[in-house]
Amino acid sequence: MNTLITIPFWLFILLSLITAFVIVQKFLFPGIRWFFRKKINLAIKELNERLNFRLRPFQLTKRQVLLDRLIHDPQVLELVQTQSIEDEVPREVLMEKVHTYAREIVPSFNAYIYYRFGFWVSKKIAMMLYKVRVKTATKHHLSQVDENATVVFVMNHRSNMDYILVSFLVSEKMTMSYAVGEWARVWPLQGLIKSMGAYFVRRNSRNPLYRKVLERYIAMATKEGVCQAVFPEGGLTRDGKIRAPKLGFLDYMLRNYNHKEDRDVVFIPVGINYDRVLEDRTLLRSLDPNAKRRSRWFAIKTTLKFWLHNLRLARRHQWQRFGYASVSFAHPVSTREYCKKNNIDFSRLASEARFKQVAHLADGLMKDIEKTIPIVPMVLLASVFIQLRAHPISKQQALSNARELMESIEIKGGQILFPNKDKQVNLEAAIDMLCLRHLVRFDSQGYQMYDDASEILGYYQNSIIHWID
Secondary structure (H helix, E strand, O other): OOOOOOOOHHHHHHHHHHHHHHHHHHHHHHHHHHHHHHHHHHHHHHHHHHOOOOOOHHHHOOHHHHHHHHHOOHHHHHHHHHHHHHHOOOHHHHHHHHHHHHHHHOOOOOHHHHHHHHHHHHHHHHHHHOEEEEOOOHHHHHHOOOOOOEEEEEEOOOOOHHHHHHHHHHOOOOOOEEEEOHHHOOOOHHHHHHHOOOEEOOOOOOOHHHHHHHHHHHHHHHHOOOOEEEOOOOOOOOOOOOOOOOOHHHHHHHOOOOOOOOOOEEEEEEEEEEOOOOOHHHHHHOOOOOOOOOOHHHHHHHHHHHHHHHHHHHHOOOOOOOOEEEEEEOOOEEHHHHHHHHOOOHHHOOHHHHHHHHHHHHHHHHHHHHHHOEEOHHHHHHHHHHHOOOOOEOHHHHHHHHHHHHHHHHHHOOEEOOOHHHHHHHHHHHHHHHHHOOOEEEEOOEEEEOHHHHHHHHHHHHHHHHHHO
């Protein structure tokens, strides 16, 4: 019984590691999971007491259950069977692709991370970079919406900051699920984004099986009442103008919608505008077919250089925020009321007829978005300098023309979201920003735009071009 057993040192290490792993897995992990589950449950309870639109059971369902529902959806299985026969591909191969697509799309929403981390980070970033303004009637608009409805925010897409800005502005009312592009599929960003309820989309994929899996997930989430945010344009505006809508997402939401039986789907048009869009030059450059393709290293280097420059300014107490970021919410559009008014049942329409009706609805939403896009100081001054590009002007003339343009837009119904009492100060600050960005120069004759600045100033003017033409 007391005989010593000699074993190699490597075997002792191996046995020690196995023992430690078993102890951690059987005793430590359950305690950790219990601790975080308790935290999450408390967060969910607090949120449901505070939010206008409670977290849906769909959002709190285990991810594996959602994956199983999506993978074994009858429409997905039917397409798999059809493709297997037509393309002579084994069913198992196609099902493996379905598993891959589903894991890629389905989020792993975590209420604790969304509100204890995501909300805090998005608020800090937005408030650090911009002076944020939102239309005060927003709360009134949201209060009109049935709390059991599926709320869908439809927005113009000017910057990747849109995700952060709108998320924190409506977080006191509801949680939102975004469709994000493949740019976010990088570690560790991917896991964080999924835990905040977002789902990844291959925007240019024409694979019918992938599109079917995506369609069924969006249909499931819409039917279960998950609040969503959609960019009908399908991507960032390149020239500053609002783009024609792409109908895919709206069609997925409404393809099987029966307004007599299903919960209401309420679309809320949202207009977003910035004094400075961080990606403006990159977006304009993408319009040039002859522009040399830049490497990922160049993008990383340029981004680091930009942030280091701003950090240096902050250390010298010279850094300023990038002006205003403004958001305006239009009146909600109830799909149930829309269907009753126009005598439409999307679930009964043939494909071509349904697409026409979805296009008609989308056009109306885009017009609402266009009218809702806020007017910020930069776009007013950009318009002034473009109109008077041939002549130097004084600061007073620039400010006077900007105020005249602003008043003209207000009369037509445009949204001015920077404070009335500070309009003069804000317009002057916009001129200073144009000078700092080397878009406008000042000399003995007055202020005049640089010859090569017309494109970038035109980008900002285009956000309100519908009020000027």
